Amino acid sequence: MLLDADAALNDQAERLQALLSVTYGDARAVSALSHVVSAAKRWCERDAGRAGLHLALARLEPPNGEAIRRLEAADWLLRAGMRPRAILQARRLDRATLEGLLRKYSEGEPRVPAGNGLGSGEWTTGDGFLGDLAPELVGNLARFAARFASPAALLGGLFIPATNRVKVSGSVPSLHNLSYVWNRDETHLLLSYNGDDGKRHSLIAQLDGDVFRDPSGKAVARVLPDQQLVIQVAAISAELMQDKEPKLCPTPTPDKPGAKDKDRDYEDYVMRFVNPDNPTPRGFGVQLLNPLQGGKPVNFDDCQRKTGVMVDAKGTTYTKLLAVKHENFEVERKLEAQAKRQVSAGQGRPIIWFFAEKKAAEKAEILLKEYPIRVEFLYWREGMK
Known part of the structure; x- marks a missing residue:
């Protein structure tokens, strides 16, 4: 767009x-x-x-x-x-309901009369939409989920497709390996998941009409009219709704010695831009292992911890090394070799080379454009946004 x-x-x-x-x-x-x-x-x-x-x-x-x-x-x-x-x-699932919204945008769905306490869009009890709402009010999501042959996690609900089998069972690895077992000729639903404490947790919910309730009476699942089973994930445990932010970057280690102070200064500037909340210390870098060279470490100047983007900072020294009037094939060969090592070690990660001088960035891009190397070349100096 x-x-x-x-x-x-x-x-x-x-x-x-x-x-x-x-x-x-x-x-x-x-x-x-x-x-x-x-x-x-x-x-x-x-x-x-x-x-x-x-x-x-x-x-x-x-x-x-x-x-x-x-x-x-x-x-x-x-x-x-x-x-x-x-x-x-x-x-x-912070108590702003799907109820009124789904009803409002669902053609042909029954309307709840004004003044009955539901029209304001607030939950009426702590059960959530599975415990309080009529099955037709989650009809839009249910019909959408029915398009898939496997369980669909949509907006806080886990929709289990309808089946002719008596036993309904399965697991969802992305939700703490949440598993469910329900024999349709019985009235209990067995749920279990991996907790943050490293243990396996289980609960048994009893069928009450078309709603499964845990031992405390809280609604955790519902059987819809078309026989889909929909599980309210947060009602089982708040752990299942937590966003787990993975560690995307290796731990910084001391960099190779020998860099000039002005080049270290530029590295520091780039590091502050890449990780403004917690910049990598001066004189440190990160490494990834190159699978094509038996796991040999490959150096990078930094890694953006929120995204995993790998970064290298090319200071003012490269302006002279890459000057057109002083064509330096040795520098070109080293840059090509470095780029290939980093791409191999990155295994699909984005890689950005920051240059302190515009001419150096342009020259490096020209030199390496004939090679199938997935590296972004960027002129970036202090004050730019």
């Missing part, structure tokens, strides 16, 4: 945040949103280089099957008229 004004960007930011959050999780969405918006602004300014930088820093890899389902569900609801904030609230 091409956005041609700041106002348009602001109007779209909340929608974009909702889609990113549902697809990649809240933590990833927060770190990526500003880069995606900045990329759009730079693209509108016809600054493709900086637009590419921000997209690389966003590090939004193609979503997997489960993430695609969540994205499609959220996009489908937004197109139907649901507000982005409602998508975020529903995903976080």
